[in-house]
Amino acid sequence: MEQYGRCSRVGKCVGAVKSKIFRANSDNRCIIEGTIVIEHGSRKYGPGKSVSVQIYSSTEVDPDTGKGKLSQKAYLKEGKSSKQDDVRTTTYQVKFFVESGFGVPGAFVVRNQHRHEFFLQHATLQASENQIIHFDCRSWVYPIKKTKSNRIFFSNSCFLPSQTPRGLVELRREELVSLRGNGTGERKKWDRIYEYDYYNDLGNPDEDPEYIRPVLGGSNLHPFPRRLRTGRPPNKTDPSTESRPELFNFDIYVPPDERFSPKKLAEFKRNAIQATLHFLVPEAKKLFQESNGLDFESFDEILDLFSSNRDQVLEGGVAKIMKKLVTDGFFKEITNASKLDSINFPLPQIIAANDTAWIEDEEFGHQMLAGANPTRIRGLETFPPEGSSIDQSHIEHNLDGLSLERAMKQWRLYILDHHDYLMPFLERIFLEEGACTYASRTLFFLRNDATLKPVAIELSFPGVISRVFVPASEGTDRALWQLAKAHVAANDSVYHQLINHWLHTHMVAEPFIIATRRQLSVMHPIHRLLDPHFKDTMHINALARSFLINAGGIFDNTLFSGSCSMELSSELYKEWRFDEQALSIDLLNRRMALEDTQSxxxxxxxxxxxxxxxxxLDIWVAIKAWVQDFCDIFYKDDDSVRSDVEIQAWWSEIRNVGHGDKRQETWWYEMTTRSELMQALTTLIWIASGLHASLNFGQYAYAGYPPSRPFLCRKFIPYEGTEEFAEFLSDPDNYFLQMLPGRIQMTLGIALLEVLSRHISDEEYLGQRPSSKWIDNKDAQEKFEKFNENLKEVEKKILERNEDPKLKNRWGKANIPYRLLYPDTSKVEFKGGITSRGIPNSISI
Structure with a gap:
């Protein structure tokens, strides 16, 4: 307990900032100095002396309260401010008067009597000549007239529950209890409560019967991960459905710890406004059709989206419609921005170096391995695929001289399968959405240079004989092959967006975050380990429920799955297993790797x-080593995991509540050993960092030009002898264009991908923390530096691979270097943008 020692001499204490010893006052008090740094939006002045702060001792207990001794109040006054990008930061020097023998500070409590909230970044105190105590706060502090309670922050020191310093034991317990709530009432933005709920807030039947949506979660028919409970009143039409917030409402409830910082909120709004100015929301469709027409009549018209200056001023009927759809504040910001110079979409990489590369079969295969969705391709285990119409005659001439039997034995055949899960939805999609969607199976052959060559595409629709298309180099067959590839690309785009991206990262992660906040104290080492990987996820998910995945939202209006998009996600959640999200297991299951017990x-x-x-795999190994090094510091054996009451409660809640529809599955880890804990943590960090980065930040590069990866098709492939086939023969390019999304849908889709693919300037990247003092544990800091060095070695490997001319899939025909899993540890002063590189710690966009 030496690290919790008192002041070396009675009546003396060490100041935090000047490292200066203050003698006791006549009443035998000590003075502890520190700094507190806050952000407070664009307002000129911070909260100042209307905010008081007191510190708790971690080592000395007040017998009257059973908690650590409490200092006298200090006030935030005479701070030094600076302003950047409409965000003002103020640093306050504070002095705390404490009794002699106060011990080591372990927490501080804030009372905000100002009328505005502020964002508390961090604080620093010095407990002794050799011990500076850091508080990594990064949370909003709301006025006490709203919260009715003070706000407490714990230091960056970590303790397993059984090792908690005695002055913090009761504070630790009280804090966790307060975060769990009571499951009643509507949550306001100042509430710091974490509760679970079903996805019952996607529909809006009071607005329109077309916006009726089933509740997802809590049933065998529609299982789903849980979301954060908001508790809004129910719809009048359907009491099981929660009422909707206004569109583009950035104040949708998430707890203060999860809300964007002022800097990120300002930047995210700017990006959203810019994207909004590229399109008019679907409700303005009639106006848009009258003025601009439904379709693009040439590929050059699509290219004009990236090169011409378009009038974006909101006025007349369009402005009236927009005003009804968004909050007054957001409408004002959109209107002001629309008066600025016209803004163009940036040029997507897929057409930047070679504007016809997307047509090539080699690029089509390349994207299965290194594009926006490289996690669906898998090795073919049996030929033909079960239930498939593809036979040997379709592909044997396209195997570079190999027999089918030999190609199978050499693991040279691969499949992109979007068939069985889609078939039950196709008729409904066609009738309700008007989208012409097939279920597809696509076979690829692995050539000697490791490029994937598509060799057959099977397209199916209920009640219709499946059609098989094979590559052709010219004429009508070549044009039909291009149509077939477009339908496959649409299947893959929607699966990527709905399942691999939103379900497998955003949605499955949220229950882990809720359970962590409810069951693991911020003092718990695993909370400290995971916290950077949860940054902003719940806020971005809440915004997605507001205008992306909700009824009438962007997914409804851009994806071929339309109003059944989230039901499709629910159906595929039935196949989800947490243990199979580990990259090593995923690669094995997809026959993309072999087991190596020695590695x-x-x-x-x-x-x-x-x-x-x-x-x-390089990123996975680095994360795994870091997690093992970190856990070795705090867990010496399996029993230390079993006896950790917070870890056991955390894991039980994830299994039985957060992912409660999966509670009966036998594949969950029992969480009785160190190895199970480390595997679970490695998998969770991989999902939040590497997996999400690989699926998110390449979207604009590859799909920002919709002919390459459309979100839907409006025409089926015509049969010979029909009027549509004659139309197709007369102008195959025009038929292709008419098959693509219309002007509204295409432009809206591009705008969405532009926002999603942008790195925000306050992003924190894998191997980085906002401060080197993110944890007050020297061993952990040293191991983290080792993790950072390992990631730098990964960067070197990736650069070397990208420079190797033999590795054709590192660039593809479109000449896009694969950097989606390049950690980019140098991004200390990164300014954001569409870069297709860098792995954020968390699912933050």
């Missing part, structure tokens, strides 16, 4: 030119 990576990639697999 720390657990597997080795079947062929080296699989950029996602190879780079991802």
């Amino acid at each position: 720390f990576s657990e597997v080795f990639i079947l062929f080296q030119d699989y950029p996602y697999g190879l780079d991802g």
Whole structure:
């Protein structure tokens, strides 16, 4: 307990900032100095002396309260301010008077009597000549007239529950209890409560019967991960459905710890406004159709989206419609921005260096290994695929001289399967959405240079005989092959967006975050480990429920799945297993790797030119080593995991509540050993960092030009002898254009991808923390530096691979270097943008 020692001499204490010893006052008090740094939006002045702060001792207990001794109040006054990008930061020097023998500060409590909230970044105190205590706060502090209680922050020191310093034991317990709430009432933005709920807030039947949506979660028919409870009143039409907030309402409830910082909120709004100015929301469709027409009549018209200056001023009927759809404040910001110079979409990488590369079969195969969705391709285990109409005659001439039997034995055939899960939805999608969607199976052959060559596409629709298309180099067959590839690309785009991106990262992560806040104290080392990987996830998810995945939202209006998008996600959640989200297991299951019991990576990639697999495995190994090093500091044996009451409660809640529809599954870890804990943590960090980065930040590069990866098709492939086939023969390019999304849907889709693909300037990247003092544990800091060095080695490997001319899949025909899993540890002063590189710690966009 030496690290919790008192002041070395009675009546003396060490000041935090000037490292200066203050003698006791006549009443035998000590003075402890510190700094507190806050952000407070664009207002000129901070909260000042209307905010008081007191510190708790971690080592000395007040017998009257059973908690650590409490200092006298200090006030925030005479701070030094600076302003950048409409965000003002103020640093306050504070002095705390404490009794002699106060001990080591372990927490501080804030009372905000100002009329506005502020964002508390961090604080620093000095407990002794050799011990500076850091508080990494990063949370909003609301006025006490709203919260009815003070706000407490704990230091960056970590303790397992059984090792909690005695002055913090009761504070630790009280804090966790307060975060769990009572499951009643509507949550306001100042409430710091974490409760679970079903996805019952996606529909809006009071607005329109077309906006009726089933509740997702809590049933065998529609299982789903849980979300954060908001408690808004029910719809009048359907009491099981929660009422909706206004569109583009950035104040949708998330607890203060989860809300964007002022800097990020300002930047995110700017990006959203810019994207809004590229399109008019679907409710203005009639106006848009009258003035601009439904369709693009040439590929050049699509290219004009990226090169011409378009009038964006909101006026007349369009402005009236927009005003009804968004909050008054957001409408004002949109109107002001629309008066500025016209803004163009940036040029997507897929057409930047070679504007026809997307048409090539080699690029089509390349994107399965290194594009926006490289996690669906898998090795073909049996030929033909079960239930498939593809036979040997379709592909044997396209195997570069190999027999089918030999190609199978050499693991040279691969499949992109979007068939069985889609078939039950196709008729409904066609009738309700008007989208012409097939279920598809696409076979690829792995060539000697490790590129994937598509060799057959099967397209199916209920009640219709499946059609099989094969590659052709010219004429009508070539044009039909391009149509077939477009339908496959649409399948893959929607699966990528709905399942791999939103379900497998955003949605499955939220229950882990809620359980962590409810069951693991901020003093718990695992909370400290995971916290950076949860940054902003719940806020971005809440905003998604507000205008992206809700009834009438952007997904409804851009994806072929339309109003059944989230039901489709629910159906595929039935297949989700947490243990299979581990990259090593995923690669094994997809026959993209073989088991390697001698390697720390657990597997080795079947062929080296699989950029996602190879780079991802390097990241996986680095994360795994870091997690093991960190856990070794705090857990000495399996019993220390079993006896950790907070960890056991955390894992039980994840299994039985957060992912409660999966509670009966036998694949969950029992959480009785260190290895199970480390595997679970490695998987969770991988999902939040590497997996999400690989699926999110390449979207604009590859799908920002919709002909390459459309979100829907409006025409089926015509049959010979029909009027549509004659139309197709007369102008195949025009038929292709008419098959693509219309002007509204296409422009809206581009705008969405532009926002999603942008890095925000306050992003924190894998291997980085906002401060080197993110944890007050020297061993952990040293191990984290080792993690950072390992990631720098990964960067070197990736650069070397991208410079190797033999690895064709590192660039593809479109000449796009694969950098989605490049950690970019140098981004200390990163300014944001669409870069397709850098792995954020968290699912923050």
